[in-house]
């Protein structure tokens with residue numbers, strides 16, 4: 001049994017990682033400042049080792065990593081438009097806190113840090129799918145911050161011998177993704193709007209594409225990355241390898257929800273990437289990763305979850 005720390009473990013992806021680790025009988029600690037995460041996401045683990053604190057404070061990071069073997073660093077302000085609006089706050093959460101986690105992990109003798117990178121680092125590449133060997137081209141403060149922190153990870157591996165792996169996430173979705181903010185992930189916003197009979201907004205012409213990835217696939221990729229020896233120091237895409245447009249996404253959700261509502265259209269968002277699709281051959285080769293939940297099945301599970309949670313609230 002190993003000791004894991006999930007930073008941002010009360011958030012959407014972090015809480016799914018926590019569930020799986022608990023299910024496997026591992027020891028888990030969560031640190032979260034509850035800025036976007038919620039205690040409710042961990043209600044199924046009443047005895048969980050939970051630290052409420054902000055990793056931008058080095059002392060919080062040091063306390064959190066004490067006695068830890070593996071750090072799964074998920075804590076972030078994960079939003080392109082929020083970073084465009086307030087780059088300083090988002091830099092503090094995405095870069096400064098990440099540096100604190102790395103310093104604390106190095107000093108505490110952590111075995112490995114697995115970092116939640118982002119597909120946004122690629123920006124608009126001339127070709128698809130996007131492979132890790134392509135030069136990064138961040139288009140927003142968020143994208144740059146995620147890239148800086150992943151480069152810090154690689155630097156810590158080279159300079160101090162701290163094992164790190166960056167998993168680049170591609171538009172992750174699933175149960176517990178919070179639809180309550182305008183900065184929320186688009187699938188959560190579309191489902192919650194259509195379930196309420198409201199019209200969702202599509203930014204731009206709706207022809208932009210994304211490799212939407214169901215959360216269970218990401219959990220699998222991240223947990224594999226903890227233990228594969230040759231993965232240390234690497235950056236690895238974890239996604240499905242497909243892509244669909246926002247218009248197609250809207251149609252899919254509309255059909256699943258059974259709503260008869262048309263979308264509104266608004267200006268394209270500043271810092272938005274046009275197309276995103278992952279090359280997952282490195283994850284296959286290095287991690288033995290294979291996406292196990294297809295986009296369509298994941299979307300159905302997600303719609304079911306939102307419906308069930310609406311019933312609970314009502």
Ligand code: UD2
Pocket residue numbers: 078079080117118119120121169170171172183184185186187189200201202203204208210246269272273275276
């Ligand atoms: C970026 C990253 C993703 C992850 C995420 C964290 C890319 C390609 N992806 O996701 O890997 O790090 O940031 O937040 O950079 N949209 C609408 N209507 C809405 C909301 C969004 O049309 O109500 C559009 C939005 O303009 C974008 C797409 O939907 O084209 C996806 O937006 P998102 O906020 O869900 O995620 P994105 O792509 O910024």
